[in-house]
Amino acid sequence: MIDQNPSTPPNRYPIPTDILAAFEAETTEESALLREVWDLTEGYYGQEPEALWYRNTGVAIWQDLQVAMKRESPEKRSPLRLIISPWKVARPMRYAAMAACIAVLLSIGMVLSDNSTSIKAPYGEQLVHELPDGSTLRLNSGARISYNDFGDGNRNIKLTDGEVFFDVTESVVPFHVHTFNGIVTVLGTTFNVRAWSDDTEASTDVSVQTGVVRLASRKTPDNVMVIKAGHAARLADNTHTPVAVEMTEPDQAISWLSGGFKYSNHTIGTIANELERRYDIQIKVSPREFQNVRKGILKENPANVEEIIRDICELTCVYHSVPGGYVIAQRESE
């Protein structure tokens, strides 16, 4: 199925044994193909600077380093510029690093007061944000979050509204996401939270990619549901008990990360809200009650918003474009 690239050289790095072990769960054919992928990707080394550059640059860096090392003493400031290091650094440096981050983040719509940080992803855009603990968030269009700087050792995020994919750095300190009706607790894992309080059927939806996630209602925080990787759960607005959700496709909840648009069994009102945020347009649904009709839409890679609306409508509604958006109207019954 996959042809060996004729010019692919021998592997510089062999395939790790842990990965080979994982392949044993696969069929012989699949396992062989996955090995081939490893071999095939060796060709990717192709485009890189020439060896001469590495050598010359190395010599130049080493000269600079020797000068810097001679000058270096505990009292003196580093002749090189301040850097952010991955481990605990001296207080002043941490503030310098934070100041640098803030300067950048301000330009993408981040508001700062005291130690608290608020971020909003504009309509029609998605944002990536890194937290002080190294966790990364990806905010879907319109999502709003806020947090204190984690300085007191807590890891609490408020998801005011919207959808966020969390990649949480592992730590003994629990990481909490507070939505309008629920609390999501993890130690270190990747998961998606969708909590729009203004949806026609508002709920907090959690879908777990790796690790284990706990979901509880704000009102009854002891009533915890444990969600494992590959599973999803929903906490509806009017209940206090999360329930498991069957997914039509395993990666459905996070298809938005790769440009997909997938909502199975949601109301037209909710889907229209999503479209408005994703594409920064306005959608009018008529008559109003038609918003409560349920639809499923699974688009891997839609070319544009119209392609999605066309699929939603099929036989049940008509649509036409208006300045700044679309009108979706229910078809008259025969």
Added chain:
Amino acid sequence: MVKSSAYEVAPPPQDEAFVRWSTRIQSSDQRAFSELFEAMHPVLLRYAWRYTGEREAARDVVQDAFFKLWQIRETVDPSRSLKALLYTMVRNLALNSKRAAQHTNGVFPEHGLVDSTPSVDQKVQAEMLNAHLRQCISELPKRRREAFMLSRYEGLSHSEIAQVMGLTPRTVNTHIVLALKDLRKRLGALQADPSP
């Protein structure tokens, strides 16, 4: 087409060497530091360059990382991987410099792709395949791609990647296996539907 120059960058040395180096560097042994620099600067330059997409920025990142390592030498723990520490430093510095100038997402930059010398058919095919490879790899989910690339192109062990990315080795394994499966699907589709 893989240029032979790509292979002049030697793979990094064995783990025992790093343990010896970190013990010696901890006691301010400049000679050990220069040996470490000699062994690691090419791979780290390439790694940084992949993030920054600019040679000057990559150079700064690697220089800052080594200088920082020298400054904190007394706190280096020989029982933790020095290699992973270097990669972590370079990664964070590169990500920082990337924030200032948005670049490549950790995927090899485009330049160098077009080879102006006349090409035989096979070479063209290999070029195309590699271009598709880059495309497929760049489309992997971010963390999945990073774990895969650290393993595949930097030769880091699972526990080293875990240290760099702040994950458990198990999660690292999952990320890499999923990346290979993703790639196999994408590459498989490519083979089934050859572009003209």
